[in-house]
Amino acid sequence: MDEKRPESVLSSPPAAATSSGGRTTADEKLTPTPECICRGTPPTPEQNEGPYYKPYTPKKTSFRGDVENGTPLVLHGRVVTVDGFPVGGALLDFWQVGEEGVYDETGFRLRGHQFADADGRWRLDTVVPAEYPGRTRHVHVKVQPPDGEVLTTMLYFPGERRNHLDKHFRPECLMDVHKTAEGWSxxxxxxxxx
Incomplete structure (x- = not known):
């Protein structure tokens, strides 16, 4: 049974010509069409870093070992330009609270940085942050392309009862959140x- 591939208006040509005159054989594979971010997508809004930012964080892609409790959360995504091109090697520096709603100000618990891969992809294994007085659930992040300006912003969770009460909340910074067998994605x- 043949599997049909969806046609794309913005399809990219194969990375290399095939030996069968443009058709693939059983031993050859086409390069998948990259995810498309349409031109004209507005830039992610800048937000203040707040009083709890600390520089010189350790490089890490998981905060799970920083806490004993909390609902597992996998944050993931891409860094792209307004034209939809991936920003490989972008620096992402995250910080957040755990289920107690308190930032670690003496060490680097729930704090760390990483680099996006060549396709601009990144992933952070962490826990769902708590609400705390005056703030809805959120994760802070600084994003910096190689040799570029730093974007400081926050990520928010949809459907939170306190979103509309938080003066910093930006709907443009809502994540696409789904429940998984292990927690949340x-x-x-x-x-x-x-």
Whole structure:
């Protein structure tokens, strides 16, 4: 039974010509069409870093070992330009609270940085942050392309009862959140201007 591939208006040509005159054989595979972010997507909004940012965080892609409790959360996504091109090697620096709603100000618990891969993809294994006085659930992040300006922003969870009460909340920074067997999965694409 043949599997049909969806046709794309913005399909890219194969990475290399095939030996069968443009058709693939059983031993050859086409390069998948990359995810498309349409031109004109507005840049991710800048937000303040707040009083709890700390520089010189350790490089890590998981905060799970930083806490004993909490609902598992996988944050993941891409960093792209406003034209939809991936920003490989972008620096992402995350910080957040755990289920107690308190930032670690003496160490680097629930704090760390990583680099996006060549396709602009990133992933952070963490826990769902708590609400705390005056704030809805959120995760702070700084994103910096190689040799570019730093974007400081926050990521938010949809459907939170306190979103509309938080003066910092930006609907443009809502993540796409889904429940999984292990906890939660949340996706976000950072769109950088310039």
């Amino acid at each position: 949340a996706a976000f694409t950072f769109v950088l201007d310039g």
